[in-house]
Amino acid sequence: MRVAIIGAGMAGLSCAQKLRGAGIEPVLFDKGRGPGGRMATRRAEVEGETLHFDHGTQFFSASNSAFVAQVDSWQRAGVADIWEAAGAHAFVGTPSMNAPLKAMAATSDVRWAQRVEVIRRVDNKWHLSGEGLDHTCDVVVCAIPVEQAAVLLTDAAPDFARFAGAVDSDPCWAAMAVFSETVELSDVTRGRDAVAWASRNSSKPGREGRETWVIHGGERWSREHLEFSPEEVGTMLVDAFFAETGIAPCETVHLTAHRWRYSTPQPGKTPASLWDAQTRLGVAGDWLIGPNVEGAWLSGQSVAAQITSA
Known part of the structure; x- marks a missing residue:
């Protein structure tokens, strides 16, 4: 089963991680040049010194038992640690906020600088296209920010697009x-x-x-x-x-x-992920379950579980 994931942020990489555990090797496409998104770190040269600023997500916490286990794994790998200034249960990536994403991406097949502009269903397959991109798969997961998802899904999944457009x-x-x-x-x-x-x-x-x-x-x-x-x-x-x-x-x-x-x-009362078993299209993101790192990770896990069950 060929699976494509659009978006290599926390939700997309979490989905890929769980799919690999089930023996499925997905391909991820991301328009960025590397891991980051709202867990990004900005570099700046100041008086001859390279400095770093976590200008998006400042820290994350863990309450769900599965995500607690994931954060423990990141700590053991040296890509996350507790930042006591923000609270006893506040974590940050180390040495930069996007370090957990980099670690997850390192074990995934991620095609960076690949913007998916159109997805369409032809002959029971999904076709992804964009500049220099033409990819066919059996299953597609949309794991991009909600505003982008609302546009990309307009023709392929109008009900999901309207759902995203309401957020x-x-x-x-x-x-x-x-x-x-x-x-x-x-x-x-x-x-x-x-x-x-x-x-x-x-x-x-x-x-x-x-x-x-x-x-x-x-x-x-x-x-x-x-x-x-x-x-x-x-x-x-x-x-x-x-x-x-x-x-x-x-x-x-x-x-x-x-x-x-x-x-x-600002999500309303929503499921952790969206899944259309007939067309084999899933949607994941923190906008579905909660606007934070844990929410994005759980959403990716959720849609992966639905794929493996199907």
């Missing part, structure tokens, strides 16, 4: 900063209005180099400033960071910002 996602602006002085704050802090979260990224286990900060704007603030430029937003978030924490401002040595237009999906 809204909150935006988030992220500022990445290096200051001229040590910031006298705890490693994790929250603001009162514009700033939803600020953390000393360099305090996470496995990080090296000078002090770095990641500042996330709140949902309402990010939405109000959605179309501002990164330069404007970076300055505004840093100003708000100092104002809302009450500490004296200091000069920024490095400052940039990234807009997560679709940062946090």
Whole structure:
């Protein structure tokens, strides 16, 4: 049985992992150049030093027993560790947030920089096409962000597309900063209005180099400033960071910002995954079960279980 998974984020790689355990070797296609997504890490050259910023997902937790076991496995492999500043049960990838994804991708057949633009059903098979891409398979899994899934599934699975189209996602602006002085704050802090979260990224286990900060704007603030430029937003978030924490401002040595237009999906009461046994098409993602790393992993496991059962 030939299985194709569109999207090599946490949901897609989790699905592939479980399928391999059942003796099925799927092929994954991802438009990116490597693992990341919202578990991405941004690099920057600052005064001759390469620094890293986890500008998306800040940490993840584990409550489901199966995911707890997975996180334990990542810890033993050295690609995850506890970040006590965010809580006793807060984990991060080491040495960067996307380290668990890199480990999972290393054992999978992932075709990077391959954007699937159309999926269609012909002669009881699925055909995936895009620029330089023509692939045929028996089963296809869509494991991409909800806004992209709603578009890709429009013709192939209109009911699933409408389901995805009903999900809204909150935006988030992220500022990445290096200051001229040590910031006298705890490693994790929250603001009162514009700033939803600020953390000393360099305090996470496995990080090296000078002090770095990641500042996330709140949902309402990010939405109000959605179309501002990164330069404007970076300055505004840093100003708000100092104002809302009450500490004296200091000069920024490095400052940039990234807009997560679709940062946090807000699912309703939904199943962990979607599966059409007749056409053999599945859908997975954190937008189905919960907007976090655990939700994405569980969703991938869920659709894989339905495939193997079928």
